[in-house]
Amino acid sequence: MLVKVITDSRTTYTCEVAKTVYLAPNFRLAELANNMGDKTLPQWVDSPESRVFVVMLQELRTWMEKPMVISSCYRQPAWNARVGGDKRSAHLHACAADWHIAHTQTQREHVRDKWRQICEKRGIIGAINYYSGGYHLEAFSDRWYGVKGFTVRDYRGTKRDW
Numbered sequence: 001m002l003v004k005v006i007t008d009s010r011t012t013y014t015c016e017v018a019k020t021v022y023l024a025p026n027f028r029l030a031e032l033a034n035n036m037g038d039k040t041l042p043q044w045v046d047s048p049e050s051r052v053f054v055v056m057l058q059e060l061r062t063w064m065e066k067p068m069v070i071s072s073c074y075r076q077p078a079w080n081a082r083v084g085g086d087k088r089s090a091h092l093h094a095c096a097a098d099w100h101i102a103h104t105q106t107q108r109e110h111v112r113d114k115w116r117q118i119c120e121k122r123g124i125i126g127a128i129n130y131y132s133g134g135y136h137l138e139a140f141s142d143r144w145y146g147v148k149g150f151t152v153r154d155y156r157g158t159k160r161d162w
Contacts, residue, residue: 003033004043014041023051024058032073032094044074050094053139056118056126057097060137063114071134072098088145090127090138100134100162111135116150127151133162 001019006012021029032054033042044050061068074094075085090096103111112128115137119126125147129136141147155161 001030002041003029004041006043006045007047023054024061026058026061026068027054027070031070032097034072034074034076034079043076045092045094047093049140049143050074052122052124053095053097056122056124056139057137059118060111060114064111066101068097068099068101070097070099072096086145090140090144093140093144095140095144096136096138098131098134098136102133108135112152119150125149127153129153130156131160131162132156 001017002014003017004012004014017029019030023029023032029044033044075091077092080089080091085091108130115126115128119139124139125142127138127141141151
């Protein structure tokens with residue numbers, strides 16, 4: 001599959017990769033890249049931040065010992081706007097992931113605490129959003145949103161819910 005890669009210096013290049021290329025043991029490039037803005041050419045942002053974010057996702061996945069079905073990681077700007085994403089969204093930098101799973105409130109709290117621990121261990125400001133069908137995880141929230149600390153947002157039962 002051809003993938004358009006955007007580097008941290010905003011240089012772009014197109015390369016051929018197999019659909020089975022893994023960025024981490026449990027995450028394929030094909031599932032994290034975005035092809036919604038251009039159906040023929042998935043895109044990925046390759047930056048120090050996106051690489052760290054994938055490592056952080058893998059750490060959470062390893063801790064959970066369960067698959068994480070990622071519905072959205074990197075978003076092209078046009079697609080982000082179309083789905084109502086914030087103009088500053090961490091998705092635009094491949095530093096956010098939405099994933100679906102049915103959890104109890106206790107399980108949600110465990111995931112929240114683990115994500116906070118993963119962020120704090122690296123000195124990264126992160127966030128977690130709760131939705132009825134899953135989670136939004138992000139890293140480097142201070143860079144995209146200017147927040148000062150780990151943020152928890154609960155959108156279950158609101159208009160912003162999935």
